[in-house]
Amino acid sequence: MSSEIKKELKYAESHEWVRVxxxxxxxxxxxxxxxxxxEIVFVEIPEVDDGVKKGDEVTTIESVKAAxxxxxxxxxTISEVNESLEDEPEQVNQDPYGTFLFAxxxxxxxxxDSLMDAAGYxxxxxxxxx
Numbered sequence: 422m423s424s425e426i427k428k429e430l431k432y433a434e435s436h437e438w439v440r441v442x443x444x445x446x447x448x449x450x451x452x453x454x455x456x457x458x459x460e461i462v463f464v465e466i467p468e469v470d471d472g473v474k475k476g477d478e479v480t481t482i483e484s485v486k487a488a489x490x491x492x493x494x495x496x497x498t499i500s501e502v503n504e505s506l507e508d509e510p511e512q513v514n515q516d517p518y519g520t521f522l523f524a525x526x527x528x529x530x531x532x533x534d535s536l537m538d539a540a541g542y543x544x545x546x547x548x549x550x551x
C-alpha cells in the first residue's frame with residue numbers, strides 16, 4: 422500500500438498531519454490513516470476554545486471497521502473545527518490532506534520540532550508495515 426505523503430506537512434506517529442499557518446496548526450489524518458480506517462462514517466467535532474496538550478485525545482473518527490482516536494500533535498487551544506464533517510465525514514476519505522479536522526492555536530510552536538517531516542514519516546510507515 423503506497424500512501425500519498427505531502428512534503429510540506431509535519432506528521433505525528435499517531436498519523437495526524439499538521440499544516441502550520443502562523444501560530445495556527447491545522448490537523449487532519451494522513452492518507453495512510455484514512456486508507457487503514459476504510460470508509461469513514463462519523464467524525465466527532467471537538468469544542469472550540471478547549472485547551473489541549475500535546476498527546477491528548479481530541480476527537481474520534483469512526484469507520485465501518487473501527488473507531489480511532491485523534492490526538493493533539495501540539496499544545497494550545499482549539500481555534501477552529503471543520504463542522505462540514507458532521508454531515509460529510511467521507512470528505513476525509515476523498516481528500517485527506519485537503520480536509521482538516523480541527524485547528525490549534527499553538528502555545529509552543531517549538532513542539533513542532535518533535536514531529537516528523539515527510540521523509541521521516543515515510544520511513545516510519547515503512548518500518549511499521551512489516
